Each structure stands twice: as C-alpha cells, then as structure tokens.
Amino acid sequence: MNPQANLLEHVAMERQTAWRAGGLARFGYAPSSEEELSSFLKCKSRPDLPLFFVGLGSNLLIRDGGLEALVVFTHRGLSDMYVAERNKDTLFYASAGVALPKLARFSANMGFEGAEFMAGIPGSVGGGLAMNAGCYGSEVWDCVARVRTITSDGEIKERSPADYVIEYRNVSQKHQQREFFVGGWFRFNPGDKKKSRNKIKELLKRRVREQPLSRPNSGSVFRNPEGEFAARLIERSGLKGLQRGAALVSDKHANFIINTGGATAKNIEDLILEVQSVVELNSGVKLKREVHIMGDHC
Numbered sequence: 001m002n003p004q005a006n007l008l009e010h011v012a013m014e015r016q017t018a019w020r021a022g023g024l025a026r027f028g029y030a031p032s033s034e035e036e037l038s039s040f041l042k043c044k045s046r047p048d049l050p051l052f053f054v055g056l057g058s059n060l061l062i063r064d065g066g067l068e069a070l071v072v073f074t075h076r077g078l079s080d081m082y083v084a085e086r087n088k089d090t091l092f093y094a095s096a097g098v099a100l101p102k103l104a105r106f107s108a109n110m111g112f113e114g115a116e117f118m119a120g121i122p123g124s125v126g127g128g129l130a131m132n133a134g135c136y137g138s139e140v141w142d143c144v145a146r147v148r149t150i151t152s153d154g155e156i157k158e159r160s161p162a163d164y165v166i167e168y169r170n171v172s173q174k175h176q177q178r179e180f181f182v183g184g185w186f187r188f189n190p191g192d193k194k195k196s197r198n199k200i201k202e203l204l205k206r207r208v209r210e211q212p213l214s215r216p217n218s219g220s221v222f223r224n225p226e227g228e229f230a231a232r233l234i235e236r237s238g239l240k241g242l243q244r245g246a247a248l249v250s251d252k253h254a255n256f257i258i259n260t261g262g263a264t265a266k267n268i269e270d271l272i273l274e275v276q277s278v279v280e281l282n283s284g285v286k287l288k289r290e291v292h293i294m295g296d297h298c
C-alpha cells in the first residue's frame with residue numbers, strides 16, 4: 001500500500017490534544033508501523049514542510065491559526081511492546097505510540113518494579129521521552145537503556161542516553177540532525193507483581209484526589225522552580241478560579257488550567273501569560289512553561 005495515501009489534510013488538532021482546543025494541522029499522517037513511517041518519510045510529497053511528532057497530545061496546545069507542518073501521529077500504529085533479552089539483560093521495548101500507563105501495567109504484570117510512576121501520566125512513550133516526563137521522584141529517562149529514533153529522511157538509528165542532554169522536563173539531542181523517537185528500551189528491576197500493582201492503584205487514587213481530571217486539561221502548565229512548587233506560587237497570588245473565556249485556573253490544583261467547554265487556544269494561552277506575569281509581579285519568580293505551544297495566532 002502507498003503510505004502517502006494515508007496523508008490527511010487540515011487535521012483538527014482539538015481532537016488530538018488533551019485540552020480539546022486549537023487549530024488545524026496542515027497535514028497529518030498516522031503510520032501503521034515503523035516500516036511504513038520510514039518509507040513514507042523517504043519519499044514524502046511535501047519535504048518543504050517542517051515535521052512534528054504528536055503522541056497523545058497531553059502536553060500540547062496548537063494555536064487557533066493552526067500549524068503549518070506535517071504532523072506524524074504515533075499512537076495508533078507505533079504500538080509494539082515486548083520484553084527483550086539483550087546481553088543477558090532483561091529490557092522492555094515500547095514503541096513511541098504506547099501509552100505510558102500501559103507500559104507501567106505491563107511491567108508490573110511481568111513482575112518488575114520501577115515503572116509504576118508512569119501509570120498516571122496520560123502521555124505516550126515518545127512524548128515521555130521527549131519531555132522526560134516524571135512524577136513522585138522518578139523520571140522516564142531514569143529507566144532508559146537505549147532509544148530508537150528516525151530522521152526526517154526515514155533513517156532509523158539507535159541512540160544511548162549519552163547522546164542527549166537530559167534535564168527536568170526537557171531533553172535535547174547532542175547530534176546535529178533532528179531525530180524523533182520511535183521507541184525505547186527500558187530497564188526495570190525484578191520485583192513483586194502484587195506490590196507494583198498496589199502501588200499503581202495508590203498513585204492513581206492520589207491523582208484523582210489532587211487533580212481536576214474530569215475536565216480537559218494538560219496536566220501541570222508550568223515547571224516547578226528549583227525548591228518551590230508552581231502551584232503554590234499561583235495559589236499565593238490568588239489566581240485560583242481566574243478565567244479567560246472558557247479557560248479556568250483550577251480550584252483543585254492551581255497549576256492546572258481546565259477547558260470548561262469551548263475554550264479557544266487563545267483563551268488558554270492568554271490565561272497562561274496572565275498567570276506568569278502576576279506570579280512574577282508577586283513573587284519575583286518567572287514561571288517556565290512545561291506545556292508546548294506551537295502554531296500560528298489567528
């Protein structure tokens with residue numbers, strides 16, 4: 001089958017992002033496998049457009065004017081997950097489109113521990129690698145043995161953590177040519193299945209208690225500054241409940257902005273900018289965004 005046939009034009013990104021807001025992507029492509037993605041990129045019909053990878057869209061806002069790019073959606077087709085033995089080492093391989101909670105459950109069910117923290121992060125393996133997602137003292141790259149990447153020309157490579165600068169919620173590659181994640185090998189420790197499953201249950205309960213999960217949101221909007229919590233600074237500035245259009249600073253967790261229904265990307269971005277400036281005025285701390293904002297204003 002010709003992979004170019006799967007190319008869609010004007011893809012509504014509000015359906016692809018957790019905030020359920022935002023404009024259109026010029027082109028969207030959901031490969032059914034890594035091989036298909038590679039063939040597609042080798043002979044793509046619009047090499048002039050920038051490439052952009054999207055996992056589960058749980059940390060992403062596309063502005064209302066849309067994104068002039070070719071967007072690759074990983075979560076449908078890049079879904080392999082298995083246990084791999086490598087040089088007498090047991091590693092878990094997960095493709096970029098696998099949901100982090102699925103990897104956490106798979107590892108727990110296989111009797112390994114260390115992936116439990118991923119169970120409440122509603123992103124993909126690719127997004128988790130790109131963001132170095134983490135919580136409760138653990139981060140995705142703590143567990144990475146190697147990653148598999150693809151260049152914009154469809155060439156597959158294997159990389160080690162030493163090929164990246166890995167920071168709090170930020171990962172940059174040391175090599176020149178831009179690459180995207182197609183999968184990763186993770187190392188977890190042998191553990192106790194029941195204990196890991198219970199830990200997952202506890203962590204999920206904690207999230208339900210602390211986070212406004214019933215309405216569209218993108219998790220923590222800002223990174224925590226060194227030694228401080230963004231949510232505390234926002235709350236102390238009296239910003240809980242602040243609303244712009246249909247975007248609202250959550251009463252339950254001040255670092256969450258929720259879409260109360262029909263929020264535009266502009267409503268959300270305006271609110272983010274306002275929170276940033278009020279917090280800076282009150283505390284002198286300039287909050288850094290965790291969520292990625294891309295695309296054009298209307």
Ligand SMILES: Cc1cc2nc3c(=O)[nH]c(=O)nc-3n(C[C@H](O)[C@H](O)[C@H](O)COP(=O)(O)OP(=O)(O)OC[C@H]3O[C@@H](n4cnc5c(N)ncnc54)[C@H](O)[C@@H]3O)c2cc1C
Binds near residue numbers: 054125126182
């Ligand atoms: C309710 C809720 C709770 C959350 N809790 C946490 C938490 O505890 N800890 C945490 O760290 N995050 C949290 N998040 C944010 C988010 O889930 C993570 O950042 C997650 O890793 C993003 O993955 P994604 O697949 O959704 O990425 P996307 O939102 O699709 O993309 C995010 C960025 O990663 C890039 N990207 C995606 N896939 C690839 C790829 N294959 N190759 C290269 N780049 C790629 C995108 O281009 C984009 O720049 C939460 C979000 C929500 C909605």
